[in-house]
Amino acid sequence: MGTYILRRLLQMIPVILGATFLIFAMVFALPGDPLAGKCGERPCSAAYRAAFTEKYNLNDPLLVQYGKYVGKLATGDFGETYNQIKVSDQLKQRYPVTAKLALMAILFETLIGIVAGVLTGVRRGGFLDNLVLVSTLVVISIPVFVIGGLAQYFLGVKWGLFPVTVTSGEATVYQLLLPAMVLGSLSVAYVARLTRTNLVENLRSDYVRTAISKGLTKRRAIGLHALRNSLIPVVTFIGFDFGALLGGAIVTESIFNIPGIGGYIFRSIRSRDGASVVGAVTVLVIVYLVVNLIVDLLYGLLDPRISHD
Amino acid sequence: MTVQDTTRTDTGAIRYEPQDGVLLEVEDLYVEFHTADGVATAINGVSFELRQGESLAILGESGSGKSVTAQAIMGILDMPPAVIPQGHIRYCGHDLLTMDEEQRRKTRGPEVSMIFQDALSSLNPVFPVGWQIAEMFRIHRGMNKSDALDQAIRLMERVQIPAARERVKAYPHQFSGGMRQRIMIAMAIALDPAVLIADEPTTALDVTVQAQIMSLLEELQEERQMGLILITHDLGVVADVADRIAVMYAGRLVEKAEVHELYRSPAHPYTRGLLESIPRLDQKGQTLAAIGGLPPNLMRIPPGCPFNPRCRMAQDVCRRDLPALREVAPGRLSACHFAEEVIDA
Ligand SMILES: Nc1ncnc2c1ncn2[C@@H]1O[C@H](COP(=O)(O)OP(=O)(O)O)[C@@H](O)[C@H]1O
Ligand code: SF4
Numbered sequence: 001m002g003t004y005i006l007r008r009l010l011q012m013i014p015v016i017l018g019a020t021f022l023i024f025a026m027v028f029a030l031p032g033d034p035l036a037g038k039c040g041e042r043p044c045s046a047a048y049r050a051a052f053t054e055k056y057n058l059n060d061p062l063l064v065q066y067g068k069y070v071g072k073l074a075t076g077d078f079g080e081t082y083n084q085i086k087v088s089d090q091l092k093q094r095y096p097v098t099a100k101l102a103l104m105a106i107l108f109e110t111l112i113g114i115v116a117g118v119l120t121g122v123r124r125g126g127f128l129d130n131l132v133l134v135s136t137l138v139v140i141s142i143p144v145f146v147i148g149g150l151a152q153y154f155l156g157v158k159w160g161l162f163p164v165t166v167t168s169g170e171a172t173v174y175q176l177l178l179p180a181m182v183l184g185s186l187s188v189a190y191v192a193r194l195t196r197t198n199l200v201e202n203l204r205s206d207y208v209r210t211a212i213s214k215g216l217t218k219r220r221a222i223g224l225h226a227l228r229n230s231l232i233p234v235v236t237f238i239g240f241d242f243g244a245l246l247g248g249a250i251v252t253e254s255i256f257n258i259p260g261i262g263g264y265i266f267r268s269i270r271s272r273d274g275a276s277v278v279g280a281v282t283v284l285v286i287v288y289l290v291v292n293l294i295v296d297l298l299y300g301l302l303d304p305r306i307s308h309d
Numbered sequence: 310m311t312v313q314d315t316t317r318t319d320t321g322a323i324r325y326e327p328q329d330g331v332l333l334e335v336e337d338l339y340v341e342f343h344t345a346d347g348v349a350t351a352i353n354g355v356s357f358e359l360r361q362g363e364s365l366a367i368l369g370e371s372g373s374g375k376s377v378t379a380q381a382i383m384g385i386l387d388m389p390p391a392v393i394p395q396g397h398i399r400y401c402g403h404d405l406l407t408m409d410e411e412q413r414r415k416t417r418g419p420e421v422s423m424i425f426q427d428a429l430s431s432l433n434p435v436f437p438v439g440w441q442i443a444e445m446f447r448i449h450r451g452m453n454k455s456d457a458l459d460q461a462i463r464l465m466e467r468v469q470i471p472a473a474r475e476r477v478k479a480y481p482h483q484f485s486g487g488m489r490q491r492i493m494i495a496m497a498i499a500l501d502p503a504v505l506i507a508d509e510p511t512t513a514l515d516v517t518v519q520a521q522i523m524s525l526l527e528e529l530q531e532e533r534q535m536g537l538i539l540i541t542h543d544l545g546v547v548a549d550v551a552d553r554i555a556v557m558y559a560g561r562l563v564e565k566a567e568v569h570e571l572y573r574s575p576a577h578p579y580t581r582g583l584l585e586s587i588p589r590l591d592q593k594g595q596t597l598a599a600i601g602g603l604p605p606n607l608m609r610i611p612p613g614c615p616f617n618p619r620c621r622m623a624q625d626v627c628r629r630d631l632p633a634l635r636e637v638a639p640g641r642l643s644a645c646h647f648a649e650e651v652i653d654a
């Protein structure tokens with residue numbers, strides 16, 4: 001187990017280097033002059049241009065620039081934007097918002113998805129089963145900006161049940177309620193269906209038949225024996241989904257004016273702010289890899305037949 | 310109504326006492342499966358009884374209704390599609406089919422218990438084996454975790470699992486097939502049931518392991534004086550263990566006899582066919598005389614004797630009249646118009 005984790009951590013290094021280099025190269029290749037508009041209406045002076053180029057290593061070959069960047073990264077220095085704003089400050093401000101939103105969306109999809117999946121799996125073909133089937137189909141087939149827009153208009157603006165947008169920099173839990181539900185809505189549908197399918201399959205299994213013939217109550221045979229097995233793939237899905245949500249949600253963030261990492265990357269790309277893009281993406285890659293590792297380990301804990309030696 | 314000598318203990322639980330030595334009484338049982346294709350009558354008027362300390366083998370080809378009979382007794386049929394339109398299954402005089410579900414649930418484990426063919430799929434893959442055995446004590450006896458686990462270890466030792474104490478936390482997939490079946494047996498006998506049903510317990514195992522499991526079952530049955538129902542499609546497996554044999558065909562009992570008598574002189578052509586298809590050591594190399602043809606489709610059982618399309622002795626009467634299960638010699642029942650001739654042959 002210990003060696004497994006170590007091996008996985010070591011495997012991450014080339015992945016991180018590769019991913020950041022790709023991003024770095026792409027940002028480097030973005031057309032446009034970083035100095036455009038920097039000095040008001042006039043073009044910048046030659047001296048300023050030289051100093052600027054020197055400061056940001058703009059004359060070095062790509063690989064050298066990248067090497068210098070990684071060297072600083074290793075010491076925790078994410079560099080500065082061309083406006084002398086520290087990228088790490090930006091990340092520190094925005095990442096907690098994204099993490100909070102992702103966590104809330106995950107809680108929402110886990111709770112509602114599993115409950116809906118269990119209720120429909122136990123009573124197949126009933127009214128609730130059909131209701132959930134239809135509504136998950138609807139949710140899966142409608143794009144998130146439509147769901148988000150409708151939810152914002154009806155639940156926020158018209159009926160005033162939720163705050164319409166996020167107004168503060170740190171985004172309170174209350175303000176994030178509606179966005180989290182919108183963000184989690186697609187996964188709720190997947191979690192509900194995955195739970196239902198697996199539960200139905202496990203209810204037919206031999207070991208549930210054994211559980212009943214042991215004289216266990218139906219509740220225990222289903223709620224413990226069948227469900228414990230049914231949730232293995234569900235938990236795995238939720239884990240990977242969490243990894244994806246931690247990458248930010250550009251559409252949901254922009255609908256609800258959330259100062260998260262998704263919008264940050266989007267704006268940074270548009271303003272050709274290379275340092276911010278590379279810094280943010282580096283963080284996302286690392287988070288994604290770590291979450292994946294945790295999910296794999298969790299999978300081994302949930303299913304004793306999987307071994308990590 | 311039978312007289313019931315039911316006594317209630319302080320907890321309000323029913324104490325079950327055998328009636329004149331009879332533990333289980335299946336009477337005129339029918340089980341149908343209602344599917345989109347139609348109604349299949351899987352059990353067609355089956356009656357038998359099981360006495361204290363008795364081993365009854367139920368024998369028949371695959372699909373003859375052995376498992377459905379066992380599942381009806383345990384109350385683990387999926388209903389729907391299964392329907393029990395008529396019949397009684399009495400345990401110590403109490404009809405399990407009309408008993409309320411909570412009361413019946415409490416009989417599973419302490420009174421009637423069952424083991425299955427495939428121990429790997431019958432054990433829960435995500436719980437340790439000791440935990441699964443201990444669950445019996447925790448649910449039925451309200452025992453705490455560590456006491457229940459001690460009991461589980463004792464049982465694992467009883468069914469001869471080596472290093473039981475060290476392996477109590479291991480998972481089903483970490484055991485061999487034979488060891489897993491021993492764990493199933495430990496779980497089934499945990500609460501000292503009066504009746505143990507074993508549905509093809511050795512079919513999935515190697516021949517040498519089969520013999521070990523059978524002798525373990527025999528030993529436990531004698532030690533605890535259980536009533537044992539041993540289901541098999543292989544006569545060779547049960548010969549040493551069973552006292553009586555009931556032979557099933559197409560959802561009916563077609564012959565019932567004491568095991569040695571049945572071996573010596575079967576009273577039904579189907580039983581004779583089954584006997585002739587056992588590989589025998591003294592006839593090595595000879596081809597087995599398997600019964601030709603297939604069992605009937607349960608949605609379209611032929612009129613007359615259900616075995617007639619495959620029977621070498623079939624006459625016109627066989628295609629017309631259903632032979633009743635009747636006493637053809639002292640203590641011998643057969644459902645064949647020509648049973649007397651078969652027995653003497
Ligand atoms: N769930 C079910 N749905 C429909 N038919 C079933 C079901 N279970 C059993 N049967 C039918 O009942 C008959 C008896 O099956 P079974 O008791 O399992 O035979 P066996 O003697 O091999 O144990 C079979 O023909 C099978 O097709
Ligand atoms: S009744 Fe007729 S068909 Fe049926 S087993 Fe006897 S001889 Fe064969």
Ligand SMILES: [Mg+2]
Binds near residue numbers: 509
């Ligand atoms: Mg069977």
